[in-house]
Amino acid sequence: MPEISYRQAIKDALAEEIERDENVVIIGEEVAQYNGAYKVTEGLLERYGPKRIVDAPISEAGFIGMGIGASMLGVRPVMELMFWSFAYVAWDQMINNAGCVRYMSGGLINVPIVIRGPANGGTNVGATHSHTPENLIANMPGLKVVCPATPYDAKGLMKAAIRDNDPVYVMESTLLYGTTGEVPEEEYVIPLGKADIKKEGTDVTIVCHGPSVPVALTAAQVLEEEHNISAEVVDLRSIRPLDEETILESVKKTNRAVLVEENRPFCGVDAQIAYTIQNKAFDYLDAPIQRISTIDAPAIYSPALEPEQLPKASTVVEKVLGIM
Amino acid sequence: MSAKTTPKKRVKPESSNLAKEAKLPINKDLSKDELLGFYRDMVRIRRFEERSLRVYQQGKIGGFLHLYIGQESIAVGCASLMGDHDHMITAYRNHGHGLAVGMNMNECMAELLGKATGCSKGKGGSMHYFAPDKNYWGGHGIVGGQIPLGVGLAYGVKYKGNIGSAMAFMGDGAINQGAVHEAYNIAALWDLPAIFIIENNGYSMGTSQERSSSHPKEGLAARAEGYNMAWENINGESIFAIRDGVGRAIKRAHEESKPTILEIHTYRYQGHSVADANAKKYRTKEEIDDYRKNHDPLNVYRLYLLDSKIMSEDEMKVIDSEAKQEAEVAAQFADESPFPPVESITEDVYWEADNPDKRTSEGRLFFND
Numbered sequence: 001m002p003e004i005s006y007r008q009a010i011k012d013a014l015a016e017e018i019e020r021d022e023n024v025v026i027i028g029e030e031v032a033q034y035n036g037a038y039k040v041t042e043g044l045l046e047r048y049g050p051k052r053i054v055d056a057p058i059s060e061a062g063f064i065g066m067g068i069g070a071s072m073l074g075v076r077p078v079m080e081l082m083f084w085s086f087a088y089v090a091w092d093q094m095i096n097n098a099g100c101v102r103y104m105s106g107g108l109i110n111v112p113i114v115i116r117g118p119a120n121g122g123t124n125v126g127a128t129h130s131h132t133p134e135n136l137i138a139n140m141p142g143l144k145v146v147c148p149a150t151p152y153d154a155k156g157l158m159k160a161a162i163r164d165n166d167p168v169y170v171m172e173s174t175l176l177y178g179t180t181g182e183v184p185e186e187e188y189v190i191p192l193g194k195a196d197i198k199k200e201g202t203d204v205t206i207v208c209h210g211p212s213v214p215v216a217l218t219a220a221q222v223l224e225e226e227h228n229i230s231a232e233v234v235d236l237r238s239i240r241p242l243d244e245e246t247i248l249e250s251v252k253k254t255n256r257a258v259l260v261e262e263n264r265p266f267c268g269v270d271a272q273i274a275y276t277i278q279n280k281a282f283d284y285l286d287a288p289i290q291r292i293s294t295i296d297a298p299a300i301y302s303p304a305l306e307p308e309q310l311p312k313a314s315t316v317v318e319k320v321l322g323i324m
Numbered sequence: 325m326s327a328k329t330t331p332k333k334r335v336k337p338e339s340s341n342l343a344k345e346a347k348l349p350i351n352k353d354l355s356k357d358e359l360l361g362f363y364r365d366m367v368r369i370r371r372f373e374e375r376s377l378r379v380y381q382q383g384k385i386g387g388f389l390h391l392y393i394g395q396e397s398i399a400v401g402c403a404s405l406m407g408d409h410d411h412m413i414t415a416y417r418n419h420g421h422g423l424a425v426g427m428n429m430n431e432c433m434a435e436l437l438g439k440a441t442g443c444s445k446g447k448g449g450s451m452h453y454f455a456p457d458k459n460y461w462g463g464h465g466i467v468g469g470q471i472p473l474g475v476g477l478a479y480g481v482k483y484k485g486n487i488g489s490a491m492a493f494m495g496d497g498a499i500n501q502g503a504v505h506e507a508y509n510i511a512a513l514w515d516l517p518a519i520f521i522i523e524n525n526g527y528s529m530g531t532s533q534e535r536s537s538s539h540p541k542e543g544l545a546a547r548a549e550g551y552n553m554a555w556e557n558i559n560g561e562s563i564f565a566i567r568d569g570v571g572r573a574i575k576r577a578h579e580e581s582k583p584t585i586l587e588i589h590t591y592r593y594q595g596h597s598v599a600d601a602n603a604k605k606y607r608t609k610e611e612i613d614d615y616r617k618n619h620d621p622l623n624v625y626r627l628y629l630l631d632s633k634i635m636s637e638d639e640m641k642v643i644d645s646e647a648k649q650e651a652e653v654a655a656q657f658a659d660e661s662p663f664p665p666v667e668s669i670t671e672d673v674y675w676e677a678d679n680p681d682k683r684t685s686e687g688r689l690f691f692n693d
Contacts, residue, residue, distance in 0.1 A: 023483075025483065051483075056510075057506075057509060057510065057513065059506040059509065059510060061472060061502060061503040061506050062472050062475070062503060062505075062506025062507050062509065062510050063472075063506075063510060064472070065469070065471075065472020065473055065475070065476065065503060065506075065507065066472050066473075066475045066476040066479055066507070066510055067476060068472070068473055068476055069413075069461075069472060069473035069474060069475060069476015069477045069478075069479065069480065069490075070476040070477070070479045070480040070483065071476070071480075072456070072461060072473070072476070072477065072480070073411075073476075073477055073480030073481070073484070074480065074484075075479070075480045075483050075484070092466055092469050092503065093469065093472060093473075093503070096464075096465070096466050096469060097464070097469060097470075097472075097473055101454075101462070102672060102673065102674075102675065103447055103672050103673055104444055104447055104448040104452040104454070104462070104463070105444050105447075105448065105452070105454035105456070105462065105463075105672075106442070106443065106444035106445035106446075106447050106448065106454075106672055107445075107671070107672035107675075107678060108444070108454050108455075108456050108457075109454060109456055109461070109462075110675050141670075141673045141674075141689075141690065142673050142674065144674075144685070160684065160685070163684070164676070164684070164685070165675035165676065166674050166675050166676060189684075191684055191685050191686045192684075192685035192686070192687070193685040193686040193687025193688070193689075194685075194686045194687065195687075238685075238687060240689070241685050241686065241687035241688055241689045242687050242688045242691075243686065243687040243688075244687070244688050245687075272691070279693075
C-alpha cells in the first residue's frame with residue numbers, strides 16, 4: 001500500500017469527490033491561486049478550473065454563509081477555514097443557519113455542506129489561532145464533527161463528509177499535514193461515527209481523538225516498553241455521531257479508562273465520554289476514569305511553555321501508572 | 325478631509341402616483357385578474373396579520389410576533405415578478421412573504437400556535453416560515469444573518485447555470501451588520517444575481533434611522549456605491565413603483581448576472597413585535613396616523629383600482645370578506661389542530677436520522693441518556 005501524507009490524502013479525497021459529483025465546489029481563502037495556506041488544495045485549480053476551486057475574500061461570515069445558502073439549493077460546497085479559530089467570526093452562520101435550518105423548516109431544507117480546516121495548538125501562534133472547537137460543535141444537534149488523525153482516516157472521513165446530507169465539520173491539524181501513512185489506491189469511504197482501535201491492548205483503554213492520537217500512541221509505547229503495561233488506544237475519529245460501542249467494549253475488556261484530548265477540561269469532549277463510561281460500564285471499572293486535557297487557560301504563545309500546556313505523553317503515562 | 329454631515333432624517337420619497345406608475349412598461353399589460361390578484365394578496369396578508377394579532381392577544385401564540393401590516397405591497401410586488409429560478413429569503417417579519425409566494429393561511433397560522441400542522445410542524449414559529457417548493461427560503465431570526473444565505477442562493481442559481489435571482493430582504497436595522505456588508509462585497513465581486521431589498525420602515529426596533537445609520541444623503545441603498553453596485557430608492561406605497569424598480573433589478577440579475585441594492589420606503593403601524601410596548605414612545609401618533617391615512621399601500625392601491633374602475637365596490641367587498649373568512653378559518657384550523665407529539669422533538673434534526681434506511685454513518689446521533 002502506498003504511503004502518502006495526511007495533506008495529500010485530503011487532497012485526493014477532494015479531487016475524487018470533485019470528479020464524482022459536479023455539485024462539489026471548494027471555496028476558501030487562498031485555496032485556488034495561492035494553492036492553499038497549508039497546501040491542501042495545491043494544484044486543484046489547475047486541474048479543475050475556477051468554477052470548482054474558488055478563492056474567497058477574507059470574509060468568513062460572508063463566504064461560509066454563502067456556502068450554506070448554496071447548499072440549500074443542492075450545491076455541495078467544501079469550505080476551507082484557514083484555521084478553525086476563524087470560525088468564530090462566522091459562528092452565527094455555522095450554528096444558527098447551518099445547524100438550525102433543517103429543524104426550523106420541519107425537515108424541508110437540507111444543508112449538505114462541509115467546513116474543514118486545521119484545529120490544533122502546538123505551533124506557537126498564540127490563543128487566537130490555536131482553538132479546538134470540536135466540543136462546541138458537538139454540543140449543537142444538527143451538526144456533525146469529525147477529527148481525523150491519520151492519512152487513511154482523513155481521506156475516508158472527508159469523502160463520507162462530502163457525501164453526507166447534513167453539515168459536517170472536519171477538524172484537521174497543521175501538525176499532522178506532513179505525517180505519512182498507508183492509504184490504499186482503490187476507493188474507500190469511512191463511515192462517520194466509527195471509532196478505530198489504533199493499538200490493541202488488554203490493561204487500560206486510552207481514548208483520544210485528533211491531535212491527541214499521536215500523544216496517546218507514544219504513551220502506549222512507553223507503557224509497554226518501560227512498564228510492561230498493555231494499553232489499548234481507541235481513536236474516536238468522529239465526535240458526533242459517536243461510537244460508544246467501541247469505547248465501552250474496550251473498557252469492559254481492560255477495566256480502566258484514561259481519556260486524552262486537546263480540549264480544555266471543562267465541558268470538553270471527554271467529559272461526555274467519561275459520563276458514558278460510568279453510565280454504561282460502571283461495574284466494569286476497577287479505577288476512577290482519568291482525564292488529560294490542555295491546561296485550562298488560553299493557548300500560551302511561549303514556545304518553551306506551549307508543549308507543557310498541551311497533553312503530553314509523559315502525563316498520560318503518569319495517569320495510567322496512577323490507576324494500575 | 326471634508327466632514328460630511330449625516331442626514332438627520334430619512335428621506336421620504338414623493339407621494340406616489342399609481343395612475344402614472346400603472347403605465348410603466350412592466351405594469352401596463354397587467355390583466356384585471358392580475359391587478360385584482362395583487363389586491364387580494366395584500367388584503368389577505370393584512371387580514372392574516374390582524375387575525376394573528378387577536379390570537380396572540382388571546383394568549384395562544386408564544387414568543388414574538390412581528391407583523392407586516394403596512395408593508396404588504398413589497399412582498400406582493402416582489403413575489404409577482406418571480407419566475408422558476410427566482411428565490412426569496414427574508415428576516416423574521418416573514419409572514420407576508422410566505423403568503424405572497426403562495427403558502428396557505430392554515431399552515432401559517434398553525435405554525436404560530438406551535439401545531440403539528442404548521443408549515444414547520446411547530447418547530448419554527450412566527451419568525452421561521454419556509455416553503456422551498458415555492459422558492460421561499462425563510463424566515464430567519466438573526467438580524468442580517470439571512471443575507472449571506474441569500475447570496476448563496478444567488479451563487480447556487482449561477483453555479484447550476486440557471487437564469488434567475490435571489491431576493492434577500494432585510495430591515496433598515498440590518499444594514500449595519502457586518503455579515504450584510506460581507507455579503508454585499510461577495511455578490512458584487514463575483515457578479516452574483518442577488519437583489520438586496522431593504523424594507524426601510526424607519527425604525528430598527530425602537531431606534532430610528534437617524535439614530536442608527538450613517539449613510540450618503542441619497543439614503544441607505546446608496547451605500548452600494550462603495551461596492552460598485554447598482555442601487556435604487558423605491559416608494560413602497562406604490563406596488564407599481566415596486567414592480568418597476570424590482571423588475572429592473574431582476575432584469576440586471578437575469579441578463580447581466582449583477583447584484584442590486586434596493587431601498588423600499590415603507591412603514592409599520594404596529595410595534596417592532598407585538599411585545600413592543602413602547603411602540604408609541606419612539607415615534608409620534610401623528611406620524612403613525614399620517615402613514616395610515618396618506619401612505620398606506622393597501623389603501624392607495626384600493627383607491628386606484630376603484631377610481632380607475634378596474635375594481636368595483638362589490639368586487640372589493642367580496643375580496644375583503646373572503647380574506648377575512650380565510651383568516652378566520654385559518655385561526656379555527658390552527659386552534660383545532662393537534663400539538664406535535666413529544667417524540668417529534670428529535671425529528672428533523674439530522675437528515676440521516678429521519679431517513680434511517682439510507683443512513684451511511686454509524687454511532688450515536690442523540691445524547692439523551
